[in-house]
Amino acid sequence: MAQILTLARFESGLTSGTRESVNFSQLVEEIAAEGNFEAQALGKSVSLDAAASVILANADPHALRSACENIVRNAIRFSPPGGNVEVNLTVRRESEQRVLLSVRDCGPGVPDEHLKTIFQPFFRFNHSQKAGEGNGLGLAIASEAVRLNGGSIKASNLVEVDFPIREVSETNSQIVQR
Ligand SMILES: Nc1ncnc2c1ncn2[C@@H]1O[C@H](COP(=O)(O)OP(=O)(O)O)[C@@H](O)[C@H]1O
Ligand SMILES: [Mg+2]
Structure with a gap:
C-alpha cells in the first residue's frame, strides 16, 4: 500500500509542466553546493568541474533539479567516510552539441547485472539497506x-x-598495425 501511494506521487510529481530556457550550469552548481553542504556534515564532500554556461532550451527546471539531486544524493549516501563525489559538466561537440553531466563516487558501485535495473521503480540493491x-x-x-x-x-x-x-603520424599508425 505504501508503495502504491508512493507510485501515485511519483507519477504526478514528475513534471511541473513548466517549459523554459534553463541555465543548466547554474542549476548543477547549486545542486553541487547544496550537496557539498550536506556531505560535509557526514565528513564527505562534493566537488564540481563545470564547463562554461550551458543553457537548455524548452526544459523543465523542476524535473531537472529533482533528477540531478537524486543522483548526487545517492552518490553522497554510497560514498565512504571521507569520500568525494565528483560532479562534471562537459560540453560534447559531436554530431550535435550536447552536455554531459557525470557524477562519480568512490563507493561500492552497482553489480554489472543491475546497472539497468536500478532505473526501475522500487528497485533497491541489498547494500542500500x-x-x-x-x-x-x-x-x-x-x-x-x-x-x-x-x-x-x-x-x-x-x-x-x-x-x-601530441600528434598522430602515418608512420606510427603503421607500426601499431603490424
Ligand atoms: N551511487 C551509487 N552507488 C551504489 N549504488 C547505487 C548508487 N546510486 C544508486 N544505487 C543503487 O540503485 C538503487 C536505486 O536507487 P534509487 O532509485 O535512487 O533508490 P534509493 O536511493 O531510494 O535506494 C539503490 O538502492 C542502490 O542499490
Ligand atoms: Mg535515491
Missing part, C-alpha cells in the same frame, strides 16, 4: 525526467584510460 533512507524511486524519477527533457541516462562502473596525444 545499510545506507539508510530511500524508496527505490529516485533513479526511476531521474530517468523519466531526463527522458522528458530529451536526454539519456546510464550507470556504469567505469575505468577509463586516455592520454593526450
Whole structure:
C-alpha cells in the first residue's frame, strides 16, 4: 500500500509542466553546493568541474533539479567516510552539441547485472539497506525526467584510460598495425 501511494506521487510529481530556457550550469552548481553542504556534515564532500554556461532550451527546471539531486544524493549516501563525489559538466561537440553531466563516487558501485535495473521503480540493491533512507524511486524519477527533457541516462562502473596525444603520424599508425 505504501508503495502504491508512493507510485501515485511519483507519477504526478514528475513534471511541473513548466517549459523554459534553463541555465543548466547554474542549476548543477547549486545542486553541487547544496550537496557539498550536506556531505560535509557526514565528513564527505562534493566537488564540481563545470564547463562554461550551458543553457537548455524548452526544459523543465523542476524535473531537472529533482533528477540531478537524486543522483548526487545517492552518490553522497554510497560514498565512504571521507569520500568525494565528483560532479562534471562537459560540453560534447559531436554530431550535435550536447552536455554531459557525470557524477562519480568512490563507493561500492552497482553489480554489472543491475546497472539497468536500478532505473526501475522500487528497485533497491541489498547494500542500500545499510545506507539508510530511500524508496527505490529516485533513479526511476531521474530517468523519466531526463527522458522528458530529451536526454539519456546510464550507470556504469567505469575505468577509463586516455592520454593526450601530441600528434598522430602515418608512420606510427603503421607500426601499431603490424
Ligand atoms: N551511487 C551509487 N552507488 C551504489 N549504488 C547505487 C548508487 N546510486 C544508486 N544505487 C543503487 O540503485 C538503487 C536505486 O536507487 P534509487 O532509485 O535512487 O533508490 P534509493 O536511493 O531510494 O535506494 C539503490 O538502492 C542502490 O542499490
Ligand atoms: Mg535515491
